[in-house]
Amino acid sequence: MYNVTEEFAHRIRDYYQDPLAPLAKQFMFRRPPTVGELRRPPQVLLLGNHSSGKSTFVNHLLGDDVQKTGVAPTDDGFTILTYGATATERDGPTVVSNPDLPYEGLRHFGDHLVSHVRMKLRPAELLQQVTLIDSPGMIDEAKAENGRGFDFPGVVRWFAERADLVMVFFDPDKPGTTGETLQVFRESLVGIDHKMLIILNKVDQFQSLHDFARAYGALCWNLGKVIPRKDLPMIYNTFVPLADKPKSRLPMEDFEKARDDLVAELRRAPTRRLDNQITQIQSYAERLRLHAMVIDRAVDRFKSSRARWRGLWLLLCGGLAGAAVAMGMLVALPGIAVAAILGFILIQYMILPRIQRRLIARFDPIFEKLHAQELLVRERADDLRMMWAEISPRTCEIAEKSGLQSFEKMGWHKREHLEELTGQLIPKLRSELYDAMRDNESYTSASEQDAPATLPASASEPPRPQPVEEDDRLKKPKRRTFF
Numbered sequence: 001m002y003n004v005t006e007e008f009a010h011r012i013r014d015y016y017q018d019p020l021a022p023l024a025k026q027f028m029f030r031r032p033p034t035v036g037e038l039r040r041p042p043q044v045l046l047l048g049n050h051s052s053g054k055s056t057f058v059n060h061l062l063g064d065d066v067q068k069t070g071v072a073p074t075d076d077g078f079t080i081l082t083y084g085a086t087a088t089e090r091d092g093p094t095v096v097s098n099p100d101l102p103y104e105g106l107r108h109f110g111d112h113l114v115s116h117v118r119m120k121l122r123p124a125e126l127l128q129q130v131t132l133i134d135s136p137g138m139i140d141e142a143k144a145e146n147g148r149g150f151d152f153p154g155v156v157r158w159f160a161e162r163a164d165l166v167m168v169f170f171d172p173d174k175p176g177t178t179g180e181t182l183q184v185f186r187e188s189l190v191g192i193d194h195k196m197l198i199i200l201n202k203v204d205q206f207q208s209l210h211d212f213a214r215a216y217g218a219l220c221w222n223l224g225k226v227i228p229r230k231d232l233p234m235i236y237n238t239f240v241p242l243a244d245k246p247k248s249r250l251p252m253e254d255f256e257k258a259r260d261d262l263v264a265e266l267r268r269a270p271t272r273r274l275d276n277q278i279t280q281i282q283s284y285a286e287r288l289r290l291h292a293m294v295i296d297r298a299v300d301r302f303k304s305s306r307a308r309w310r311g312l313w314l315l316l317c318g319g320l321a322g323a324a325v326a327m328g329m330l331v332a333l334p335g336i337a338v339a340a341i342l343g344f345i346l347i348q349y350m351i352l353p354r355i356q357r358r359l360i361a362r363f364d365p366i367f368e369k370l371h372a373q374e375l376l377v378r379e380r381a382d383d384l385r386m387m388w389a390e391i392s393p394r395t396c397e398i399a400e401k402s403g404l405q406s407f408e409k410m411g412w413h414k415r416e417h418l419e420e421l422t423g424q425l426i427p428k429l430r431s432e433l434y435d436a437m438r439d440n441e442s443y444t445s446a447s448e449q450d451a452p453a454t455l456p457a458s459a460s461e462p463p464r465p466q467p468v469e470e471d472d473r474l475k476k477p478k479r480r481t482f483f
């Protein structure tokens with residue numbers, strides 16, 4: 001089954017290589033994921049308010065005190081916890097400059113962020129299957145940079161887009177979505193709710209059902225405001241048993257079961273990865289298609305206007321010169337030549353830039369016209385408009401800064417290939433993946449045994465030892481399905 005996984009991964013990589021990467025370059029769209037990013041290990045991102053118990057949960061999963069924990073805001077950086085035969089640590093600059101690791105993209109967030117990234121390698125069995133990313137707790141104020149010195153919502157979005165599962169922690173003291181949490185939900189987690197798990201943690205702190213109901217209700221109410229769905233996602237109510245904490249008066253069995261369910265979900269991250277990568281390439285290709293087609297149409301109109309103006313002017317000046325020669329008024333020729341040059345300068349530096357500005361201001365109607373048929377289908381229309389709203393500011397900026405004349409036109413075969421990719425090939429890839437998974441019931445267990453190193457050889461310590469004895473808390477559920 002591992003071959004099947006590899007085959008799908010290859011096909012995804014091939015689609016990025018052709019036609020997506022060349023088109024992205026031609027139309028100055030953001031670059032597709034690197035090979036390192038595509039070969040990334042399955043990843044789980046842990047987010048949440050400060051002191052909501054993310055690091056304690058990580059330590060519980062790994063059965064070791066790998067992360068510092070504490071009541072005040074403790075983590076101020078992102079910690080990537082991944083497999084290594086011996087316990088070692090790497091600092092941010094080393095991590096982001098290794099092309100074999102999928103974290104090079106973090107460099108764009110600046111040195112300050114890089115100095116707040118670290119990687120911890122540990123010989124934990126769970127880390128052979130997934131890489132965990134512990135994050136700094138979210139705080140109440142949401143200023144431009146929150147005093148963190150880097151674009152926190154942007155970095156969270158970067159990690160969340162590349163994660164196979166995003167766990168968002170709340171605790172009884174802060175079951176709300178204010179300040180930075182609100183900002184992160186609105187800016188970083190939009191469109192990724194399919195891989196998001198909401199956790200109300202530390203439920204052992206509740207001393208009565210009434211308290212629990214109040215906090216749960218407050219959390220639902222707050223989430224309803226930031227998650228644009230008719231139904232709320234499931235909320236896992238759980239806790240980590242800690243020796244130094246007082247026992248709750250509530251019966252804890254259900255909450256313990258919720259923790260087992262969470263761990264089971266976490267262990268499914270490897271099987272979610274391909275599915276997520278198909279979602280990612282679909283989303284990338286659709287956005288690139290909108291961006292490229294709108295610019296391409298504008299370039300088309302711009303170049304025809306330019307040809308018309310230049311042609312007309314040439315015709316006019318040629319006509320005048322011809323008439324002057326025919327009428328023997330050769331003295332008029334230098335004047336006509338000067339007028340011709342001045343006219344060309346006028347066209348080049350005044351008329352064409354105005355035409356360009358007008359065309360860019362009309363990107364929205366161009367988008368509507370290009371997708372008129374698709375926009376008749378309601379669900380599709382919502383999707384398309386949402387994607388266009390997301391990318392159009394950048395599309396306009398790129399067209400303005402580079403100038404429409406600098407873009408090559410998209411050949412019809414490239415356009416057809418792109419249409420085929422988004423409309424048929426990628427959806428087909430997903431259904432083939434589902435069929436392959438269904439045909440091979442042993443996929444889950446096989447892929448877990450055969451799965452490649454969670455890190456490329458250069459990053460983890462070879463050779464890998466046999467999995468360590470399983471902690472009871474982390475026992476795999478008996479039966480797991482792919483979907």
Ligand SMILES: Nc1nc2c(ncn2[C@@H]2O[C@H](COP(=O)(O)OP(=O)(O)OP(=O)(O)O)[C@@H](O)[C@H]2O)c(=O)[nH]1
Binds near residue numbers: 051068074238245
């Ligand atoms: N009662 C109880 N306390 C918990 C639980 N999980 C964590 N704690 C305590 O909550 C405090 C904060 O835990 P951390 O794991 O440091 O929280 P964090 O989310 O990593 O915090 P930041 O790194 O600051 O964002 C610590 O004192 C933990 O002992 C839990 O399930 N129950």
Ligand SMILES: [Mg+2]
Binds near residue numbers: 054055067075134135
């Ligand atoms: Mg922490």
